[in-house]
Amino acid sequence: MAHKEAPRPVFTYLNDLVSEKLDGRILFATDDWFAKAENLLKNSPPEWKEGVFTQFGKWMDGWETRRKRIPGHDWCIIQLGISGAIHGIDIDTSYFTGNFVPKVSIQAACLEEYFPPRDGRKGLAATQEQFAEIAKLKSEEWTEILPVSDLKPGYDTSCHNYFTIENKERWTHLRINVYPDGGIARLRVYGQAKLDWHNIPIDRLIDLAAAVNGGICVGCSDTHYGHGKYIIGQGQAPHMYDGWETKRKMDRPMILVPGKDNILHFSGCDWAVFRLGHPGIVQEIEVDTSHFKGNFPDSCRIEACYIKENEEGQAMHTFTGPPWKTLLPPQKMSPHKRHFYKAEVQSCDIVNHVRLTIVPDGGLTRMRIWGYRRVPQEAKL
Numbered sequence: 001m002a003h004k005e006a007p008r009p010v011f012t013y014l015n016d017l018v019s020e021k022l023d024g025r026i027l028f029a030t031d032d033w034f035a036k037a038e039n040l041l042k043n044s045p046p047e048w049k050e051g052v053f054t055q056f057g058k059w060m061d062g063w064e065t066r067r068k069r070i071p072g073h074d075w076c077i078i079q080l081g082i083s084g085a086i087h088g089i090d091i092d093t094s095y096f097t098g099n100f101v102p103k104v105s106i107q108a109a110c111l112e113e114y115f116p117p118r119d120g121r122k123g124l125a126a127t128q129e130q131f132a133e134i135a136k137l138k139s140e141e142w143t144e145i146l147p148v149s150d151l152k153p154g155y156d157t158s159c160h161n162y163f164t165i166e167n168k169e170r171w172t173h174l175r176i177n178v179y180p181d182g183g184i185a186r187l188r189v190y191g192q193a194k195l196d197w198h199n200i201p202i203d204r205l206i207d208l209a210a211a212v213n214g215g216i217c218v219g220c221s222d223t224h225y226g227h228g229k230y231i232i233g234q235g236q237a238p239h240m241y242d243g244w245e246t247k248r249k250m251d252r253p254m255i256l257v258p259g260k261d262n263i264l265h266f267s268g269c270d271w272a273v274f275r276l277g278h279p280g281i282v283q284e285i286e287v288d289t290s291h292f293k294g295n296f297p298d299s300c301r302i303e304a305c306y307i308k309e310n311e312e313g314q315a316m317h318t319f320t321g322p323p324w325k326t327l328l329p330p331q332k333m334s335p336h337k338r339h340f341y342k343a344e345v346q347s348c349d350i351v352n353h354v355r356l357t358i359v360p361d362g363g364l365t366r367m368r369i370w371g372y373r374r375v376p377q378e379a380k381l
Contacts, residue, residue, distance in 0.1 A: 009162050011088030013219075014190040015211040015229060018174070019043055021242070022081030022212070022234050025117045027173075028126065028134040029076035033066035034058065035183065036120040037076045040176075043242075046094040046185035056123045062096060064183030066125075073180040077139060079115070082212050083172040084193040089146065091161040092186035093154035100153050101182035107142035108171040139175040143167065148177075154185060170194040192216055197278050202372055205283060209354065209369040210234070214277025218353075219316050221270045222246035225363070228272030228356075231288075237365035240291040245363030246270040252360055263299045263332050266360035273316045278373045279306065279352040285328055285341040286368035287356075293335045297358035302328035304351035315353070327354060338366075350374045 018024035020041040029037040034056055040063050052059040065074045086108070093100040115137065118130075126134075145167045152158035176187065193214040200206060209215040211232045220228035225245035230237075237243050249268040256264045282304065289296040305323035307315050315323055325348045328341055354369055 009088055009164070011164065011190045012090065012162075012188070013227060013229060014087055014192060014216055015082065016188050017080045017082045017084055017086065017191050017193070018078055018187060018189040019081055024081035025079045026120055027077040027079055027115050027117060028130065029063070029120065030074045031065035031125045031181075032063070032120055032122050033125065034064035034122065035060045035062055036122045037063040038120045039063055040184060040187040041078070042186065046092065048095045054122070060095065060183055062094075062183050062185035064096070064099065065178070065181045068181040073178060075175055075177045077134060077137065078174045078176065078187070079117075080172055080174065080189065082193045083110070083170055084191050084214070085168040085170060086145065086165045086189055086191040087168070088165055088190045089163045090186075090188040090190070091151060091163070091184055092159055092188070093151055093161065093183070094159040094185040096154040096183040096185060098153075099183050101151055101178040101184050103148050103179040104146070104151055105144060105148045105177045105179075106146035107139065107175040107177070108145045108167075109137070109139070109142040109173045110170055111137070111172050137173075142175055143169075145171075148179065159185070193277065195277065197373055200373055202374065205370050205372065207368045208276040208278060208280045208282070208371050208373070209274050209367065210277065216275050218273050218275050218312050220244070220272035222361070228274070231272070231364050231367045232274065233366070237288070237290060240363060240365070243291065243363050243365035244272065245292070245295065246358070246361045249360045261330070261332055263330055263359075266298065268361070269357050269359045270361050271355055271357045273312070273353060273355045275309070275312070276352050276354065276369065279350050279376050280371040280373045281350055282327060282345060282348065282369055282371040283342070284370040285345055286366065286370070287331075287333070287339045287341075287364060288366035289333055289335060289337055289339070289363070290365045291336060292363040292365065295362050296335045297333050297360070297362035297364070299330050299332050299359045300328075301326070301330045301357050303355045303357070304348045305353050306349075306351050307353055312353070324355060327351070330359070352376070
């Protein structure tokens with residue numbers, strides 16, 4: 001029987017700004033002896049390989065430096081895949097039980113200059129030339145967003161070290177300080193992208209819901225196989241794991257009967273609510289069931305509204321009438337297919353939230369809400 005996972009902080013349902021799938025990168029690390037720092041950003045959960053050793057020592061799925069025998073401490077520089085405001089951090093020490101980092105601190109900066117990614121390889125330490133080059137960033141002077149904090153060992157019950165970040169400025173780079181050495185399996189940096197929307201023309205069609213444009217999933221009915229936040233991810237999903245899938249409805253009819261437009265009759269549904277990166281007028285929609293071949297929804301519909309953040313909780317659980325308006329009427333879905341809608345999209349004026357409803361259950365890999373940005377003052381509340 002699987003152990004019951006402890007409740008996760010609310011911020012973990014935001015987007016991971018350093019994820020490798022969003023192009024997060026390691027720019028520098030003082031040492032990569034046992035395992036390279038790039039592993040910190042992997043999308044997959046940490047692995048354990050019993051009895052597997054390399055020429056450098058025990059194979060570990062994370063960043064692990066050698067036992068330090070020179071002055072100083074280890075650290076690395078990370079370029080966020082999406083620049084934005086950080087709400088919280090998870091430092092995962094899974095499987096690092098006798099070799100985990102005991103203390104850590106994090107600094108942040110907002111940089112414009114480009115710094116090339118490195119070719120990280122285990123068994124190496126930074127050269128004097130690399131130290132000299134990275135020193136140009138003056139990272140030791142960056143803003144501290146997480147003071148020196150204790151970490152717990154990588155057992156199932158203690159591996160996730162969650163920290164709330166109070167400073168909500170826009171950041172592009174992080175410096176992770178480990179004291180003095182050791183291993184960390186994964187780093188998750190949860191937050192929201194921050195764009196300079198003034199530089200985006202009002203006549204440019206843009207995906208208002210995309211994570212890279214500041215869109216976030218504020219809630220969903222079911223997270224059994226994944227969270228709704230994944231369907232606003234970057235690019236096309238490589239597999240089902242990079243999507244949102246709900247469990248089967250146990251009250252589904254014994255015999256299914258078709259209705260209008262061949263949409264089947266079900267009593268239940270699942271939903272996910274998204275706050276757009278910027279208010280706008282929606283013109284086109286894409287709903288993608290790629291990779292979901294035997295577990296796609298029968299149909300979907302999308303509603304939209306303009307509300308304040310403190311009204312999200314109530315609106316999320318309001319299923320008839322205001323503030324929601326129909327943006328996309330019910331549409332029959334097909335397996336493993338990108339569904340595009342333009343003529344079917346109904347006018348809702350300026351909106352800043354959408355609710356995707358799938359009937360009765362199933363999975364999607366992506367949702368795109370294409371529209372034109374508009375300033376909030378234009379919204380008809």
